[in-house]
Amino acid sequence: MSLLQVREVVSGYGETEILHGVSIAVDEGEIVTIxxxxxxxxxxxxxTIIGLVQAKKGQVRFQGEDITGEAPELIVRKGISYVPQSSNVFPSLTIHENLEMGAFVRTDDFRQRIAEVYDLFPDLAERPRERAGRLSGGQRQMLALARALMLDPVLLLLDEPSAGLAPNLVTLVLEKILGINRTGVAIVLVEQNAHQALKLSSRGYVLASGQNQLEDRGERLLENPEVARLYLGR
Ligand SMILES: Nc1ncnc2c1ncn2[C@@H]1O[C@H](COP(=O)(O)OP(=O)(O)OP(=O)(O)O)[C@@H](O)[C@H]1O
Ligand SMILES: [Mg+2]
Structure with a gap:
């Protein structure tokens, strides 16, 4: 059984349909790139997976349970964390306050978790009182990842975590994502840096115009001439 199953999902904004029946599956512990x-x-x-956009048709199943149409807060509580493409930290809050906000649905004592997350991100641990707005782009993405981990998720949804970063920082962020995955967290990774992302993914999907276009193992997509031409810049 897959950890996450998106089946023939139709969704969009108002009257505008954007996804016309998209399906993806993610197994436990996998990195899947889109x-x-x-x-x-x-x-x-x-x-749509996290519940911010409503599915009009189709189904989203997580750990065997139908979560289609559930509120984002409930879905997050079930073990899915989401890092949006932009505005993914609170700039006026400190690093530490951002991590506390990341634990917003937790009712237990999360001090232990903050310590674990700081262990994964030693650079953040060095300056917990720094305001997020003063961080560099790379550090800010690290904080967004750290914040998402506060809920100890089973599945992490990452929307272009390396966007706009210099090449060495892209590598650093993707290595961190691999590190997170090795702690047992499954990851759905939306990436423009397709080559590097597919290299660390077990599988990948190509979407086009709101539909599935291709699906294969990461290394097979890298070898696919059409994918290479369109997405890998060669
Ligand atoms: N809040 C919104 N209201 C109306 N239309 C939207 C909204 N957000 C996105 N869209 C439209 O939905 C379509 C798909 O957008 P989406 O952001 O999902 O694409 P994407 O693949 O993530 O693109 P990108 O690579 O630029 O991030 C686009 O035509 C976009 O203009
Ligand atoms: Mg996008």
Whole structure:
């Protein structure tokens, strides 16, 4: 049984249908990359999974349970964390306050978790009182990842976590994501840096115009001439 199953999902904004029946599956502990042109519906897919956009048709199942149409807070509580494409930290709050906000649905004592998350992100642990708005782009993405981990998720949805970063920082962020995955967290990774993302993924999907276009093992997509031409810049 897959950890996450998105089956023939139709969704969009108001009257505008963006996803016309998209299906993906994610197994426990997997990294699955989603690539596709701008506007193909990658972000809309993540928003539909987490419940920010309502599915009009189709189904989203998580750990065997139908979560279609549930409120985002409930879905988050079930073990899915989401890092949006932009505005994914609170700039006026400190690093530490951002992590506390990340634990918003937790009612237990989360001090232990903050310590674990700081262990994963030693750079953040060095300056917990720094305001997020003063961090560099790379550090801010690290904080967004750290914040999402506060809920100890089973599945992490990441929308272009390396966007706009210099090449060395792209590598650093993707390595961190691999590290998170090795702690047992399954990951859905939407990425423009398709080559590096597919290299660390077990499987990948290509979306185009709100529809599934291709699906294969990461290394097989890398070898696919059409994928190479359209998404890998060669
Ligand atoms: N809040 C919104 N209201 C109306 N239309 C929207 C909204 N958000 C996105 N869209 C439209 O939905 C389509 C798909 O957008 P989406 O953000 O899912 O694409 P994407 O694949 O993530 O693109 P990108 O690579 O640029 O991030 C686009 O045509 C976009 O203009
Ligand atoms: Mg997007």
């Amino acid at each position: 690539i596709g042109p701008n506007g193909s519906g990658k972000s809309t897919l993540l928003k």
